[in-house]
Amino acid sequence: MNENDIRRKIVSTAQAMSTLGLSPGKSGNVSTRFEDGIIITPSGVSYDAMGTDDLVFVKMNGEVTAPRLKPSSETALHLAVYKAHEDAHAIVHCHSPAATALACAREPIPAFHYMVAVAGGKTIPLAKYATFGTDELAASTVTALETANACLMANHGQIALGKTLDKALYLAGEVETLSGEYIDVLKLGRPHVLDDEEMDRVLERFKTYGQQKT
16 A cells, blocks of 8 residues: 555544544554554544544654654554564554453453454463553563563553554454453453463464465
């Protein structure tokens, strides 16, 4: 895609994130790699009013050249994650209700259901708390994402990575669904967690699940 197409896709992804209830109001942010940097949603702009010209290009070194608007307050987070995950080309960070509730309880998601493996690991981990928009938050999130392509962020929300914006948004939706289910299970008592051996089998089967592109 050319830059205009990429910008349109970021806007439509951010609007879909809002419409799906994954990030109410102006919360959350979306980005994708582009050339020697990233294109990211601006700070404090409602998604329904956002246009392609509102998006901000930021170089991988953090340099912003003559922006019309300020980039997201979590730009440092996005840059840090991209640097740590060369295979990630898109990021969706949101404050979806169930995932945020677990994050505020500081509860990672164990393998209570095999679909936890959708995030590429045996659990959906929890990043340690740090003030939003800080290098400390970026570092703690990068650490949590060492074992999965999505994680909860303590007292904050969730973040999901993908090779495309569609895949990142899909994963964020799956994390939200799993979060809601896990909360329901906790209401019933102690969950029965699948062991590492079973999750290894699940992760192996996920490699050939669905319509794999060659």
